[in-house]
């Protein structure tokens with residue numbers, strides 16, 4: 111199976127239409143729409159459709175789900191249209207494979223500090239990208255805590271790894287150092303670029319600073 115192109119810079123958890131459109135014009139490559147109802151960044155379906163229909167083609171659109179039913183993911187994809195589906199709960203490899211087969215959309219499989227599920231992959235399926243997030247007991251993600259960069263750097267040597275996305279507590283201030291340390295394919299941020307006290311709404315100054323810093327750090331990485 112060919113390795114799909116991946117975004118470099120993803121801004122996740124947009125729930126306000128005007129703000130999402132502005133973020134999509136900030137230089138980021140991808141936006142994340144969060145459908146986990148318990149998240150403070152959960153977007154309603156009508157807003158998600160409106161955002162996607164407005165910015166499609168300008169940025170990649172990633173749908174984030176946590177332990178959702180396959181039918182919910184498929185129906186949401188039919189209405190919104192995702193470039194990637196991010197599974198950020200306790201989904202199994204078989205579940206990820208089934209979602210990929212039913213939607214045809216590449217899977218971004220999140221892991222919180224452990225590779226156990228994804229290291230024992232069946233030979234016939236590997237998620238198209240792995241995302242490293244922080245391990246915070248009692249939380250699925252979006253915590254603002256740093257992930258384990260040393261571990262993430264070792265993941266890059268994993269057989270079958272197609273893309274590594276680094277997430278967890280990234281900010282405009284630390285994203286350059288994170289990219290140098292881990293050399294991921296992409297970075298993902300939710301809380302680190304938000305308007306204080308308004309989850310789901312991004313501070314455009316912070317977004318632009320994040321994009322500028324990340325873009326420069328990626329450009330300075332040694333070529334493989």
Ligand SMILES: O=C(O)c1ccccc1N[C@@H]1O[C@H](COP(=O)(O)O)[C@@H](O)[C@H]1O
Pocket residue numbers: 122123142144146149150151174176198241243250251252253254255277278279280298299300301302
């Ligand atoms: O953002 C959320 O609320 C969220 C909830 C449940 C699972 C994942 C979530 N977001 C993802 O978490 C990481 C890190 O976020 P942060 O930068 O530390 O705030 C990122 O991949 C988001 O896509």
